[in-house]
Amino acid sequence: MVLTTGQNRHTERRDFLLRLLASLRVSPDDREDLAQLALLRFLSRGYAEKALDSKREKALLAKIGYSIFVDSCRKKRSHNLGVGEAEIVDHHQNAIKESVNADVQDLVESANLDPDDRLLLEKRFGDGESLVAIARDWGLHVNTIRRRLERILEQLRRLAMTQENSTTNWGAGS
Numbered sequence: 320m321v322l323t324t325g326q327n328r329h330t331e332r333r334d335f336l337l338r339l340l341a342s343l344r345v346s347p348d349d350r351e352d353l354a355q356l357a358l359l360r361f362l363s364r365g366y367a368e369k370a371l372d373s374k375r376e377k378a379l380l381a382k383i384g385y386s387i388f389v390d391s392c393r394k395k396r397s398h399n400l401g402v403g404e405a406e407i408v409d410h411h412q413n414a415i416k417e418s419v420n421a422d423v424q425d426l427v428e429s430a431n432l433d434p435d436d437r438l439l440l441e442k443r444f445g446d447g448e449s450l451v452a453i454a455r456d457w458g459l460h461v462n463t464i465r466r467r468l469e470r471i472l473e474q475l476r477r478l479a480m481t482q483e484n485s486t487t488n489w490g491a492g493s
Contacts, residue, residue: 328367329358332358332361332376332380333354333358335377335380335381336353336354336357336358336380336384337350337351337354339380339381339384339385340353340354340384340388343385343388345388349391353384353387353388353391354384356387357380357383357384357387360383360387361379361380361383366379370483370484371483372483374422375422375479375483378422426475426478426479426482427440427475429478429482430474430475430478432471432474436467436471439453439464439467439468439471440468440471442456443468450464450465450468
């Protein structure tokens with residue numbers, strides 16, 4: 320049976336997720352289910368239709384796969400998950416965060432954001448503060464914070480797509 324390009328991509332994504340989950344010491348019984356959930360989330364968010372380079376696609380898959388892994392651990396933790404597994408989760412969480420954070424930091428640096436915009440990103444995504452908490456701390460309405468954050472994220476998305484397109488088109492000889 321000859322695989323089409325779409326089937327190849329799906330198989331590559333699935334294999335990548337299975338390797339990731341194996342490195343997280345997920346049991347073989349759970350690996351396939353978690354990989355399937357991660358692929359469904361990847362597809363439902365429309366990432367498959369975007370022209371992502373391999374590095375960004377793997378970063379997204381890793382982030383989604385890890386997120387699903389953590390969710391499953393939290394569910395199991397309520398059933399007395401052992402200390403060793405919790406340490407594994409923490410270790411891999413830090414490794415994945417470092418990898419994804421490096422790409423995000425490069426993007427934020429190249430965006431030349433105002434210091435307040437950087438602080439808002441740090442509080443929301445770095446510290447995990449809610450929009451309500453940030454609005455309260457800054458003395459602003461929550462909708463003001465939400466719109467400002469949406470504007471910043473849209474600016475970063477446009478920059479990421481521009482960088483991706485310039486990387487993709489570099490060797491095209493246009």
